[in-house]
Amino acid sequence: MQVYLVGGAVRDELLNLFVKDRDWVVVGATPEQMEKQGFRPVGKDFPVFLHPQTHEEYALARTERKDGKGYKGFTVIASPEVTLEEDLLRRDLTINAIAKDSTGQLIDPYKGQEDLNNKLLRAVSDAFNEDPLRVLRTARFAARFAYLGFKVEAGTLEKMCQITASGELGYLTAERVWVEVEKALTAQTPSVFYKLLAKVGAVEKLWPVLAKQLTNNPDCLNWLDKAAQQAFSLPKRFALLGWGAKPVFLEELVEHLSLPKEYQKHLKALLFMQSEPGLTSLKAEEIMQLFDRLDAWRQPELFNAVVELMELTQATHQAELLKNSLQLARSISAKDLVAQGIKGPEVGVELAKLRLKKIRELVNNANQ
Ligand SMILES: Nc1ccn([C@@H]2O[C@H](COP(=O)(O)OP(=O)(O)OP(=O)(O)O)[C@@H](O)[C@H]2O)c(=O)n1
Incomplete structure (x- = not known):
């Protein structure tokens, strides 16, 4: 079996950024072989294992085929025959689809390095459309890497519009969406996340009350960025999205987004300040x-x-x-x-x- 480093770790290393956690892909192994070597299975939906010592994630190479609606609506095929290239093909963006082997050699069949150099967020293939969360992930990466000059490639933007128009965003669980929102808030310019999602119609679909707020008070996005640049806590940053909103509207926003307590508190503080x-x-x-x-x-x-x-x-x-x-x-x-x-x-x-x-x-x- 062959083991490769993949995803965010390879991307961030190539961008000379701090590498948080490392994900690995294993080609040519069965779940039984993994368990024999001491790996602990953790994946509910996918064959993912934790390394006995490092506890890093090792996923068996897999392909996915969408055959239904929503997150659960696809079949996973993980077998020792699935190649590294097939596994990389089902991933979201080319910059996230570069692998590195144990000798340090990069395997980059979908030209992720070229896109890193050209600062482009580009879907690897049409398989991008198979997971609606990728609309939010792409917007989040656009926000995170905006300071480096990254943009979303035109065809990928088109895919984001298509997924949104298809209604697939409605099948995402609130938890998965919230993870992306919180990660986006950690960017230097979280406004990019909201602007991009608004552009593809996703703000309207996911948070119609917020969509109205962005139209009525577009300035709130400047305050959001300012709060991020001054290293405000995430709930405080988020509160600035309510900048300029009328009290009734702000209350509607809190309710509509069913926010965690700490986030509600800071929106309340904004409401208080403004009224x-x-x-x-x-x-x-x-x-x-x-x-x-x-x-x-x-x-x-x-x-x-x-x-x-x-x-x-x-x-x-x-x-x-x-x-x-x-x-x-x-x-x-x-x-x-x-x-x-x-x-x-x-x-x-x-x-x-x-x-x-x-x-x-x-x-x-x-x-x-
Ligand atoms: N909806 C998703 C989620 C993940 N991935 C793939 O799985 C890898 C790991 O995912 P994750 O850990 O969620 O993200 P990272 O890219 O590592 O980014 P971050 O630095 O934000 O953790 C990604 O790079 C990407 O190749 C994907 O294609 N589609």
């Missing part, structure tokens, strides 16, 4: 009310998220003022007042009074 007049006001009373409404005293996380969004979107002066106000106001505690002999409901009243006083001093200084 609160107190945020841009420099009046001490309003700032105080704002802290109460946000419950910034006990749960500063949402407040912090709001302030960070403000900083990013250039309301730096107000953000600074709010941050300092909260810090100063929180430096006075109920315990101190009790120690001074204040009792019962008076504590709360006095606490609010002192906090407001501190904020007022700060606001007055800022306005001078």
Whole structure:
């Protein structure tokens, strides 16, 4: 049996990028032979094994034939007769279909190196259309490698349009789609992912509410990139997609995308930032009310998220003022007042009074 390094590891090595994980393809072996050598089978749908020591993935060379709808709708043929060239042919992009043998020799029947040099994302063959996830994968690679100048080749773009028009995207599970979205957010320019998906009609198919938002507030994509470039967390980056959206719409977006909690929190922070007049006001009373409404005293996380969004979107002066106000106001505690002999409901009243006083001093200084 012959073993080859394939996929992302070979591609990233050729691009002089850090190689995360390594995938291997095995030609000329049966599952029984693999298990005899200590490999552990893991693939539910495909014959994939984990190496006993490195735990890297070793997949038996296979071909796939689509004979139904959706992700499950194809037959996998894995046998010792399947050649390396056949296995590479069923892969998505030529830059992902280069293999390397144990001597370091590259096997590149579909000219992946040429496409790497020309910075082109090109489908290996018509087999591209067999997995609708490839529409999202290609958009994700376009976003990830945009800074190197990569573009999607015209014929491949056409295939992305065809898959989208066929309705096949509707068969993707939410989990697989979300994996691609999160990976796309790690790019320096995640906007490329959304622009490309919008161009082929996939945003409309997958997330109709977001499609409307991109039409009404195209600027949100610039903020998204800015958040990525400032190394914001992924949920914070994602929140910027709601930039400029009306509150009702933002809520619809959260609901429609059925987002993880952390993502919902940051979209909520954006919603808050965009709908609160107190945020841009420099009046001490309003700032105080704002802290109460946000419950910034006990749960500063949402407040912090709001302030960070403000900083990013250039309301730096107000953000600074709010941050300092909260810090100063929180430096006075109920315990101190009790120690001074204040009792019962008076504590709360006095606490609010002192906090407001501190904020007022700060606001007055800022306005001078
Ligand atoms: N829908 C898919 C998923 C994967 N592959 C092939 O399987 C390889 C490994 O897939 P994966 O680990 O998901 O992606 P990588 O290309 O390694 O990219 P990343 O760096 O994002 O992990 C890919 O390079 C590609 O050859 C494919 O053709 N079609």
